[in-house]
Amino acid sequence: MLFLIFLLLIIAIAGLVWGIKALRVPSRSKRAAAVSSPSRYNIYEFDIAGEYYYLNQIMTLAIPNSDYDLTKYELLEYNLTDVIYRYEFPEYPAGIVPEPDNPKSPDALKVMVRDMCVGYIRGIDNKKCRNVLSGALGTLVSCSIRVKGGEYKKLYNKADWNDNPDYMLITDKEDIQAFVRITVEPADPSQVANHVLTIVDIKL
DSSP states (O other): OHHHHHHHHHHHHHHHHHHHHHHHSOOHHHHHHHHHSOOOOEEEEEEEEOGGGGHHHHHTTOEEOGGGGOOHHHHHHTTOOSOEESEEOOOEEOEEEEOTTOSSOTTOEEEEETTEEEEEEOGGGHHHHHHHHTTTTSEEEEEEEEEEEEEEEEEEEOOSSTTSOOEEEEEEEEEEEEEEEEEEEOSSGGGOOSSOBOGGGOOO
């Protein structure tokens, strides 16, 4: 009797574990469908001007990258040969706010993140950005900020041939660059592009 109870308990625990795994990991067919499903959205990207004057605000969005502290030999061990920035910047929701009393231009568009100004849409892009925001190209879905740059390190292969690598670790710094990404769902699915759209792609 005790053996039967023990056996039933083992079966119940096994079923519970299987159920948890099933919830966490979708079936291969579902994962494949998710990967292969075409996007319904277009993403329009605009450069943010004046980042230099708002670096303090932008750096509050930064998260330290633990990989930056790895040594040359640890980077080789983990095969981390791409550029590794000291800070990572997750995408944050952003707002684009007209600033008609701006002394430089009444058409100025201010970019706000966490109630902070982090820069402006470039003046030459204002009309195209307003066109996207107006809904003329489809329904607005989201607006976010993307940041890259800053201090970085990279393994550089000094060897001429990949079969005899000779790596050196270099550190350098890039200017901080920020971009606004506006996601739009076009009314006509045939208008969906398969790449991030820039001002060159936007027709007025």
